[in-house]
Amino acid sequence: MPFTNQMKLEFLSIPANISFARATVAAFASQLEFTLSDLEEVKVAVSEAVSNSIIHGYRNAQDRFIKVYAKLTENTLELSIEDDGRGIENIDKALQPAFTTDPERLGLGFVFMQSFMENLQVDSLPGRGTLVRMSRRVGARAVHNSQEH
Amino acid sequence: MLLDIEFKQDTLLVRPGGELDLSVADFFRNNLEESLDREPATNIVFNLAQVSFVDSSVLGVLLGRYKRVSKKGGKVIIVSPQPQVRKILELSGLFRIMGESDSEAEALLKLG
Ligand SMILES: Nc1ncnc2c1ncn2[C@@H]1O[C@H](COP(=O)(O)OP(=O)(O)OP(=O)(O)O)[C@@H](O)[C@H]1O
Numbered sequence A: 001m002p003f004t005n006q007m008k009l010e011f012l013s014i015p016a017n018i019s020f021a022r023a024t025v026a027a028f029a030s031q032l033e034f035t036l037s038d039l040e041e042v043k044v045a046v047s048e049a050v051s052n053s054i055i056h057g058y059r060n061a062q063d064r065f066i067k068v069y070a071k072l073t074e075n076t077l078e079l080s081i082e083d084d085g086r087g088i089e090n091i092d093k094a095l096q097p098a099f100t101t102d103p104e105r106l107g108l109g110f111v112f113m114q115s116f117m118e119n120l121q122v123d124s125l126p127g128r129g130t131l132v133r134m135s136r137r138v139g140a141r142a143v144h145n146s147q148e149h
Numbered sequence B: 001m002l003l004d005i006e007f008k009q010d011t012l013l014v015r016p017g018g019e020l021d022l023s024v025a026d027f028f029r030n031n032l033e034e035s036l037d038r039e040p041a042t043n044i045v046f047n048l049a050q051v052s053f054v055d056s057s058v059l060g061v062l063l064g065r066y067k068r069v070s071k072k073g074g075k076v077i078i079v080s081p082q083p084q085v086r087k088i089l090e091l092s093g094l095f096r097i098m099g100e101s102d103s104e105a106e107a108l109l110k111l112g
């Protein structure tokens, strides 16, 4: 029978929970044969998505909830990170490298998610929230498309 | 987070430790700003040997301090990043504007 497993995590939008989320997902994903380096990359992707929910979705309000779903199939980790915050006006623009609505930031969160994971998909409605989905196959070489031109 | 900051030869030697993400970004930024206000530092050396994780929130802190010192002709050098941290710095393009050294001594020598 093919291996499948699932978990759901729901936690307050407090920055200290970012490391909780990435460590939990990495521990869960380690049920598949990911390398340590793979897991480090998954951690970065989780960290970026959860940070975005806190910073942009909830504008640093600490009393909102973020949901993380993870699913393992035989050889793939599937992840969803969801908030019911402010949402994204223009998703195409938000996904562009170096695009940010915050001058203190670099606009690299989605770049890292795209580099380290596969099938990045962003659904968002202004005023309603944002759902980020991505997956990672065991043995897949991450793309690492750096910003170099 | 762990953070040790020393002023030596015109340079702020910054030694953070642990996992650096949004939860420590303000603390890190404020400490660096206070040190730069206090010391006549031209350059910054970030020794990342004890840092096991970074994400984009911390890259913003590094870039912000780079902008501050480079305005006055100063340089920023990264020392001993662990492989997973180095990968993030490389992908971000920060190595195109910041130098890299294997040790603090080598970095200080470069900054002369
Ligand atoms: N969950 C979210 N809710 C609302 N807006 C979001 C969300 N995630 C991303 N965004 C928007 O998309 C933009 C790009 O996100 P991305 O993570 O790539 O860059 P950033 O967060 O601005 O900077 P960095 O990740 O480098 O710190 C953000 O500036 C923000 O406007």
Ligand SMILES: [Mg+2]
Pocket: A048, A051, A052, A108, A109, A110, B056
């Ligand atoms: Mg981001």
